[in-house]
Amino acid sequence: MGRIRKIPQRICVGCQKARGKKELIRIVRTPDLQVKIDATGKLSGRGAYLCRDLECLDLAMTGKKLQRALHADLPPEVVENLKAQLA
Numbered sequence: 001m002g003r004i005r006k007i008p009q010r011i012c013v014g015c016q017k018a019r020g021k022k023e024l025i026r027i028v029r030t031p032d033l034q035v036k037i038d039a040t041g042k043l044s045g046r047g048a049y050l051c052r053d054l055e056c057l058d059l060a061m062t063g064k065k066l067q068r069a070l071h072a073d074l075p076p077e078v079v080e081n082l083k084a085q086l087a
């Protein structure tokens with residue numbers, strides 16, 4: 001059996017599909033409790049991932065999935081920023 005090299009995959013909190021990290025936007029709750037969009041993928045903290053798709057953002061907001069994944073509230077400016085990036 002050949003081994004398949006694994007690409008790091010993360011699950012979108014919206015649609016729950018696994019995708020390569022680079023296809024997803026990372027949102028992070030930093031150790032000082034700020035919620036940020038992590039453009040570099042390197043910020044430390046608790047992360048959540050979203051497809052680059054407004055529908056996934058909507059899904060993730062419904063039922064507060066994103067908030068639960070981050071264990072933090074989403075500041076309105078972060079939501080606006082995400083919408084702008086996904087539109």
Ligand SMILES: [Zn+2]
Nearest residue numbers: 012015051056
């Ligand atoms: Zn998704």
